[in-house]
Amino acid sequence: MTPPTRPRDPFMSARLIYRAIRVPEDDALFAAINDDRVGYMNSNASNVKLPTPSDATKFREKCAEELLAAVICLPASEEPSKPGTSIGQIHLKGFPPRFMHHRNTEIGLDILPQWQGKGYGSETINWALEYAFLKVGLHKVRIRAFGWNEGAMRLYERLGFKLEGREREALWHEGRFWDGIEYGMIDREWWEMRGKDRDFGL
Numbered sequence: 001m002t003p004p005t006r007p008r009d010p011f012m013s014a015r016l017i018y019r020a021i022r023v024p025e026d027d028a029l030f031a032a033i034n035d036d037r038v039g040y041m042n043s044n045a046s047n048v049k050l051p052t053p054s055d056a057t058k059f060r061e062k063c064a065e066e067l068l069a070a071v072i073c074l075p076a077s078e079e080p081s082k083p084g085t086s087i088g089q090i091h092l093k094g095f096p097p098r099f100m101h102h103r104n105t106e107i108g109l110d111i112l113p114q115w116q117g118k119g120y121g122s123e124t125i126n127w128a129l130e131y132a133f134l135k136v137g138l139h140k141v142r143i144r145a146f147g148w149n150e151g152a153m154r155l156y157e158r159l160g161f162k163l164e165g166r167e168r169e170a171l172w173h174e175g176r177f178w179d180g181i182e183y184g185m186i187d188r189e190w191w192e193m194r195g196k197d198r199d200f201g202l
Helices: 027-035 037-043 053-064 097-102 120-135 150-158 187-194
Strands: 017-019 068-075 083-092 104-111 140-146 162-173 176-186
Touching (some): 027 083, 068 120, 120 187
Parallel strands (some): 104 140
Antiparallel strands (some): 068 083
8 A cells, every 4th residue: 555645634533623722712611621510520530629710720731731632623614624613622641751661641531511412522532542553653542431421431432442440439429439440442452443554544
C-alpha cells in the first residue's frame, strides 16, 4: 500500500475538530463543564461538594499540562474546516519523565449535557485512541468509571476496552459503597479491531 499523497488533518474526526485550550476564551467552557452537576458526580470522587469557579480554573490549568489536551468543537457553519461551537474537552494524562518508558496514558473526557447522546463521546474517544496509538506510539490507554455510571461502562466496552479491574467498594455514593472500575486497551487490540495497515495507519 502506498502512503497518502496528502496527510489528513490529525486534529479532525468525521464530525468534530480538536484545538488547543485558549485563555480566556475557554473559561466559559470549563465553567459550563464545572456546572454540569451530573457530569461532575460521574467523574469526581470529591462529588459531595459543589464545584466552585476556582475548581474550573484548576481543572483547565491541569488539563493544559497533560500529554494531550483538546477542546472538542463542532465545525464552524460558515467555514467547515475551522472550529466552531465548543462542546467539551478531552485529555490524555501525562506522566513524569521517569514513568514515560511505560508508554501508557489515561483518557479524561467531558461532553456538555446538551451535546450528549449524539455519538460525540464515542467519536472523540476513537480519535484519542488513534492519536495515542498511531501518532504518539503509546502501548496502552486506560479509562475509568464509577460503578453507578452504567452508561459509561457500556460505552467503553462497546468501543473495545477490556475490563481490567475493580477497586471494590471504594466509593460512597447515595447511601452505599460502589466499585471503581478500570478499563484498558492495548495497541495491538486497537490495530486488530481496525484491521489497518500498520505502515501508514490507513
